[in-house]
Amino acid sequence: MQKNDRIFVDGMSSVKLMDGVVRMEFFNNLGSSRDPRPEPCGEIVMSQQAFLRAYNAMEDLMRQLVQAGIVKRHTEGGEGAGDAAAPGGSPNFQ
Numbered sequence: 001m002q003k004n005d006r007i008f009v010d011g012m013s014s015v016k017l018m019d020g021v022v023r024m025e026f027f028n029n030l031g032s033s034r035d036p037r038p039e040p041c042g043e044i045v046m047s048q049q050a051f052l053r054a055y056n057a058m059e060d061l062m063r064q065l066v067q068a069g070i071v072k073r074h075t076e077g078g079e080g081a082g083d084a085a086a087p088g089g090s091p092n093f094q
Contacts, residue, residue: 007042022051 009026016023024044031037046054065071 009041011038013038013040017048020048022046022048 010029011027012024013027014025026042027038028041029036030039066073
């Protein structure tokens with residue numbers, strides 16, 4: 001059996017399509033909450049088909065979070081309409 005390592009990330013710094021593959025770069029905040037220092041912590045490289053499957057899985061998870069009341073959808077017009085926002089105002093959901 002293969003060992004699977006788990007990696008915690010605070011966010012995604014970039015997503016790019018290069019030479020037919022999707023590259024996602026991640027970071028962790030190593031500073032304090034007042035002075036975060038984003039440091040690169042890894043990269044995932046996947047085919048376009050694998051990215052689409054992952055994207056569909058994340059859309060399904062977002063629907064579940066909205067249905068559970070954990071995440072709320074913006075209903076106002078203007079920029080960000082339709083984006084999700086977490087109850088705490090997390091920048092990850094704005």
